[in-house]
Amino acid sequence: MEIGPQPTLMDPVSPPPGDLAALTDGEGSWVRQGLAHGDFEAWHFVRHGSAGAAPAYIVVRPAPGGDPAAAARGVTTTVLREVRPSDAAGLVRDHEHEAQKYPRARQVEELLSSARRPSDPYLAALALRYERLAASGDRSPVRRLVDITALPLGTVKSHLQLARRKGFLEAVGAKAGGRATDAAHRVLAGAERRDEAASSEGRP
Numbered sequence: 001m002e003i004g005p006q007p008t009l010m011d012p013v014s015p016p017p018g019d020l021a022a023l024t025d026g027e028g029s030w031v032r033q034g035l036a037h038g039d040f041e042a043w044h045f046v047r048h049g050s051a052g053a054a055p056a057y058i059v060v061r062p063a064p065g066g067d068p069a070a071a072a073r074g075v076t077t078t079v080l081r082e083v084r085p086s087d088a089a090g091l092v093r094d095h096e097h098e099a100q101k102y103p104r105a106r107q108v109e110e111l112l113s114s115a116r117r118p119s120d121p122y123l124a125a126l127a128l129r130y131e132r133l134a135a136s137g138d139r140s141p142v143r144r145l146v147d148i149t150a151l152p153l154g155t156v157k158s159h160l161q162l163a164r165r166k167g168f169l170e171a172v173g174a175k176a177g178g179r180a181t182d183a184a185h186r187v188l189a190g191a192e193r194r195d196e197a198a199s200s201e202g203r204p
Helices: 066-075 085-101 105-114 120-135 141-149 153-165 182-202
Strands: 006-010 029-034 040-047 058-060
Touching: 029 085, 040 085, 066 085, 085 141, 105 120, 105 141, 120 153, 120 182, 141 153
Parallel strands: none
Antiparallel strands: 006 029, 029 040, 040 058
């Protein structure tokens, strides 16, 4: 997709850094694309229901940790040539298709993006997301979980170990990866019922 890091798809419930979320006027997904070997970044916003179309917003700006000299030169045509809006929309489309295949996907993503303490629902969600990444052939599922949770690599590894100890994630023979257990699915179903009950009690 670009010269530089692969774009990172962010869940719509997790606003991007800074004030970019204030630009949007509806539900959608942000995609971050690294540009110019990490000196710049493009943030693409694709509205839900319009996956496959062009993003509604594209913001190009210096990336944190980028070369100050490159930032001083500004966004050149060379940088702009790397922007790939159709690829960003395609990532959102793939994400929405995946969500249709996995009905609990939104609950899992919300837990992973908001939880900072390893509660049972969070660990169960981590197990399900790890299973999906491994099953899709991702060669670095743990590092993808780092992107998704915005937690340090060591923290994600320790959380996965805890999920295994609690019986939410089990090995599948001699294969790499793992499988979320029935216990993980039960924990998430129970958390969903509690959330629905709390929402109903809060309505006027």
